[in-house]
Ligand SMILES: Nc1ncnc2c1ncn2[C@@H]1O[C@H](COP(=O)(O)OP(=O)(O)OP(=O)(O)O)[C@@H](O)[C@H]1O
């Protein structure tokens with residue numbers, strides 16, 4: 173039986189996390205902008221991922237030319253498509269920008285050295301935010317799947333890519349609720365077998381996954397390692413970032429891009445404004461992070477209670493997503509003595525789970541057959 177290439181993709185509001193067929197990891201900012209001819213003599217070519225300018229053909233339709241990721245951030249001429257709080261209720265399944273960034277990111281993961289015409293067939297594992305996944309009798313799953321199945325072609329326009337074109341056929345797509353993918357990554361090995369240490373530690377018990385992203389957070393409840401329920405929370409790391417932006421706007425009358433504030437709060441905490449450091453900026457950021465983190469955890473507790481889960485019922489709360497790093501202190505302060513487990517690779521974990529899901533699916537996939545023997549939660553329903 174043929175071994176298909178598998179790709180795992182986490183369509184993050186902040187950044188797309190991709191695991192390619194060789195298990196290589198990529199992170200691409202979820203920003204796109206219309207392409208234009210630039211007046212740049214020498215590009216900084218140190219990181220080709222910052223030079224994504226592409227033309228995309230998808231299922232026979234020309235989607236146009238775009239800057240994607242960091243390049244869109246640098247060369248958008250004011251027309252930037254990035255996800256903001258207003259997009260919390262605007263799904264990803266129907267969203268053209270999501271498709272543009274995703275197809276570009278998949279093409280990046282399929283690049284090979286010294287190969288100008290690349291043609292592949294892939295099986296994709298991906299996800300939707302919990303609330304979007306379960307909305308409208310789960311219609312969004314089919315909408316996303318149908319927009320992805322088929323042949324796509326991405327032409328890389330920046331000279332550093334030497335005219336490379338990547339054509340790929342997505343043969344089948346596995347879609348799960350966002351936070352569940354990460355739990356699958358932790359619970360199952362690459363063959364879809366449960367990891368024995370996990371089974372002996374958490375079998376018979378209730379464990380929760382809390383994925384804190386930039387716009388949304390997703391909770392997955394497992395009982396005896398089987399999904400019991402799911403819920404989403406409309407909060408994430410964008411909230412403190414926006415509060416900090418408002419503060420700077422009010423106090424200093426300057427507007428700063430959100431991604432800049434984001435990189436400052438996760439970096440050294442210094443922000444220069446007209447060459448001067450903002451006094452006590454670090455401390456101000458910490459206050460907003462704490463305040464927003466507190467609200468997120470309070471909402472988590474109240475939604476868990478509404479789902480019939482009291483904190484003492486929880487034998488393990490597994491934390492992942494970039495927000496698990498940003499809010500670590502406040503999470504510990506508010507949730508201990510719940511046993512907290514902070515994932516080691518929290519940002520890539522969903523993508524890794526999606527990659528494993530795709531791998532399992534690829535083993536059961538038979539080309540030109542409509543019936544992939546697939547149940548709803550492929551990995552978890554393997555047994
Ligand atoms: N090292 C770090 N320390 C603290 N915070 C971090 C760190 N790295 C990333 N973050 C935060 O995590 C956020 C991104 O998290 P993540 O990648 O999980 O979001 P996402 O998956 O793109 O969003 P969503 O889940 O809403 O779709 C960043 O905006 C940043 O605030």
Ligand SMILES: [Mg+2]
Nearest residue numbers: 184385386493
């Ligand atoms: Mg996420």
